[in-house]
Amino acid sequence: MKISGSIALVTGANRGLGAAFARGLLAAGATKVYAAARDPSSVTLDGVVPVQLDVTQPEHVATLARELTDVTLLVNNAGISERALLLDPSSVESLYRQFETNTIGPLRLMQAFAPVLANNGGGAIINILSVLSWVTLPTTGSYSASKAGMWALGNALRQELKAQHTELLAVHSALIDTDMTHGVPGEKLAPADVVQQALAALEAGQPEMLADPTTRAVRAGLSAQPPVYIGADA
Numbered sequence: 001m002k003i004s005g006s007i008a009l010v011t012g013a014n015r016g017l018g019a020a021f022a023r024g025l026l027a028a029g030a031t032k033v034y035a036a037a038r039d040p041s042s043v044t045l046d047g048v049v050p051v052q053l054d055v056t057q058p059e060h061v062a063t064l065a066r067e068l069t070d071v072t073l074l075v076n077n078a079g080i081s082e083r084a085l086l087l088d089p090s091s092v093e094s095l096y097r098q099f100e101t102n103t104i105g106p107l108r109l110m111q112a113f114a115p116v117l118a119n120n121g122g123g124a125i126i127n128i129l130s131v132l133s134w135v136t137l138p139t140t141g142s143y144s145a146s147k148a149g150m151w152a153l154g155n156a157l158r159q160e161l162k163a164q165h166t167e168l169l170a171v172h173s174a175l176i177d178t179d180m181t182h183g184v185p186g187e188k189l190a191p192a193d194v195v196q197q198a199l200a201a202l203e204a205g206q207p208e209m210l211a212d213p214t215t216r217a218v219r220a221g222l223s224a225q226p227p228v229y230i231g232a233d234a
């Protein structure tokens with residue numbers, strides 16, 4: 001899909017990777033970028049159209065899909081990451097929260113915007129996943145499960161969306177330098193670097209973008225025995 005001339009909706013666009021996506025899309029020639037945030041007044045980037053969206057609220061999603069009828073590119077970026085030990089019963093609440101935000105919210109957005117994208121010629125969806133879709137650390141089991149769930153749903157949706165000529169790109173990355181990884185040690189990618197790679201992958205029609213050597217090694221090692229592990233959160 002060509003970025004130039006596209007009309008994008010980016011979730012969680014007030015900060016971190018989402019703000020970098022909004023900036024990168026404008027720089028790449030997007031005609032309009034809807035910058036969605038729980039609090040639209042927290043969107044400070046010039047040139048975007050702030051809109052309100054809490055991805056866990058189905059009525060917010062439905063309202064936006066009714067109002068933003070010109071969208072050709074949906075970027076499912078909003079996400080949360082919570083640490084929890086799965087043997088602790090309270091981790092179930094954390095699991096629900098992360099599935100609501102990282103898995104079910106993006107699924108609702110894809111369901112609601114699929115007809116909009118179809119009406120506008122097909123367009124594309126970018127889902128922001130993680131290297132932790134495929135590996136986990138002791139405290140990231142629930143985050144990993146939410147991203148693995150979104151990966152599986154996306155793989156199925158890519159096939160469903162083919163009939164309406166909508167492409168779906170899954171972006172997997174290790175650590176990115178945002179608030180989410182504040183205080184987490186390790187080498188981090190610049191958000192703008194991830195965005196640039198993602199937009200190039202979308203223009204090339206790829207189904208998956210692996211942003212860094214760690215992610216590529218983990219993906220390549222999925223069939224290894226014992227499994228490949230990584231040393232840092234993402």
Ligand SMILES: NC(=O)c1ccc[n+]([C@@H]2O[C@H](COP(=O)([O-])OP(=O)(O)OC[C@H]3O[C@@H](n4cnc5c(N)ncnc54)[C@H](OP(=O)(O)O)[C@@H]3O)[C@@H](O)[C@H]2O)c1
Nearest residue numbers: 012016017038054055077078079130175176178179180234
């Ligand atoms: N940072 C990394 O190392 C890394 C690596 C791989 C993948 N990712 C993924 O990249 C995406 C962006 O993360 P980030 O690193 O930019 O994190 P971040 O700096 O913590 O930003 C998270 C964004 O998601 C928004 N958000 C959270 N819950 C929301 C909800 N219910 N409805 C709408 N927006 C919501 C936040 O909005 P508020 O300001 O309202 O909280 C914020 O804009 C996430 O999907 C994350 O899982 C991150």
